[in-house]
Structures are given as structure tokens and as C-alpha cells.
Amino acid sequence: GESVGLHLPTLSVQEGDNSIINCAYSNSASDYFIWYKQESGKGPQFIIDIRSNMDKRQGQRVTVLLNKTVKHLSLQIAATQPGDSAVYFCAPTGTASKLTFGTGTRLQVTL
Amino acid sequence: GAVVSQHPSWVICKSGTSVKIECRSLDFQATTMFWYRQFPKQSLMLMATSNEGSKATYEQGVEKDKFLINHASLTLSTLTVTSAHPEDSSFYICSAKEIARYEQYFGPGTRLTVT
Numbered sequence: 001g002e003s004v005g006l007h008l009p010t011l012s013v014q015e016g017d018n019s020i021i022n023c024a025y026s027n028s029a030s031d032y033f034i035w036y037k038q039e040s041g042k043g044p045q046f047i048i049d050i051r052s053n054m055d056k057r058q059g060q061r062v063t064v065l066l067n068k069t070v071k072h073l074s075l076q077i078a079a080t081q082p083g084d085s086a087v088y089f090c091a092p093t094g095t096a097s098k099l100t101f102g103t104g105t106r107l108q109v110t111l
Numbered sequence: 112g113a114v115v116s117q118h119p120s121w122v123i124c125k126s127g128t129s130v131k132i133e134c135r136s137l138d139f140q141a142t143t144m145f146w147y148r149q150f151p152k153q154s155l156m157l158m159a160t161s162n163e164g165s166k167a168t169y170e171q172g173v174e175k176d177k178f179l180i181n182h183a184s185l186t187l188s189t190l191t192v193t194s195a196h197p198e199d200s201s202f203y204i205c206s207a208k209e210i211a212r213y214e215q216y217f218g219p220g221t222r223l224t225v226t
Binding site: 089093 | 113115117143145153154155157160202204206208213214215216217218219220222
């Protein structure tokens with residue numbers, strides 16, 4: 001089945017710096033990708049999505065990059081804030097509508 | 112928009128009893144809802160997919176007689192944990208999506224503790 005992995009299980013970033021969270025996926029049939037943020041004791045929160053016909057999408061302080069050739073996604077957070085501390089998941093999906101969650105990356109923002 | 116609620120947010124029950132968890136889409140019609148469980152410091156594990164008016168589809172290894180799922184309306188799905196045991200203690204999270212859309216929106220989760 002699908003395997004989704006993250007390159008860095010824990011990422012420590014100083015407040016104000018930019019964060020980059022990476023994600024590799026294996027199923028080339030995935031055509032839609034979502035990044036979620038999960039704070040402790042809460043459900044995942046939708047951050048940004050990207051379709052497979054795009055290679056970049058920007059939101060407020062966040063940018064997602066998609067490289068289908070190497071099956072790699074990244075989430076960039078500009079000017080990281082303490083409130084960004086959480087676990088981040090990338091979740092590829094396709095026509096089956098199921099999301100595949102990897103292990104997640106914990107982002108720690110230091111002051 | 113795209114708000115999903117869950118009730119209760121936490122519940123403690125005795126071993127052998129049943130517990131019902133509700134998942135509601137508040138501002139959209141959820142043709143499909145998903146139920147996940149999550150153990151501490153682990154990722155979300157999909158338990159089942161339910162389409163409004165149809166029987167739920169369970170993932171491999173999930174006992175359908177133990178985890179009863181009902182999706183009777185476009186805004187409500189319920190998960191009933193029957194004859195709960197301490198090993199069923201977990202964080203249960205639902206998500207919902209509209210027809211023809213990929214985005215899934217998650218509820219805040221329900222922490223179940225079975226004593």
C-alpha cells in the first residue's frame with residue numbers, strides 16, 4: 001500500500017525563521033495533497049492543499065511545493081511563530097478519497 | 112466554514128459498557144465521513160469510511176461488530192464502541208467531506224478512557 005514518510009521527525013526552528021517540512025510519498029496515483037497541523041489533544045487542522053497539476057501553491061505565510069517526478073512535497077512556513085508549534089502531516093489522496101497519514105513531523109519553535 | 116464537531120470531547124466508561132461518539136458537519140453536507148483512532152505520539156489510523164445512507168467500509172483489522180458506525184444523515188455520523196475494554200482507550204477523530212471534493216475537515220477528537 002501507500003507509504004508516506006517524512007524526512008525529519010522533529011524540527012527545531014527559532015522564532016522568526018522560516019521552516020521547511022518535507023514529505024515523501026510512494027503512490028504515483030495520488031493526485032491531491034493536503035497538509036494538516038495537529039496540536040496536542042486536538043484534531044488535525046487543514047492548512048493548505050495542492051493538486052497534482054500544480055507545483056506550487058501559496059497561502060498566508062505557508063507555501064507548498066510539489067515535485068511529482070521524485071514524489072516529494074514540502075511545506076514552508078515563513079516567519080515561524082510559537083503558535084506554529086505542532087505536528088505536521090502531509091496526506092496524499094486520490095479517487096478513493098482516503099487520506100494516507102505519515103508519521104508526522106514535530107515542529108518546535110524556540111524563542 | 113467547514114466546521115466539524117464531535118461530542119463528547121472526552122468520556123470515561125467502565126469495561127463492558129458501550130459508548131457512542133457523535134460527529135457533525137455544522138455548515139456543509141458531508142456525504143462521506145471517516146473515523147480514525149490515534150494512540151499517543153502516533154499517527155492517525157483510519158478505521159472506517161461511511162457514506163450517507165450506506166453501510167460503512169471498515170479497514171482491515173477493524174472489527175465492525177465492535178465499532179458500529181451509522182451515517183444516517185448528511186450532517187451526522189456516530190461511532191459506537193461496544194463492550195469497551197481498556198485497550199479501546201484512545202483518541203477517536205472523525206473527518207467529513209462533501210461530494211466531489213477532496214478536502215477532509217476534522218473534528219476536535221474524543222478521548223475515550225475505559226476503566
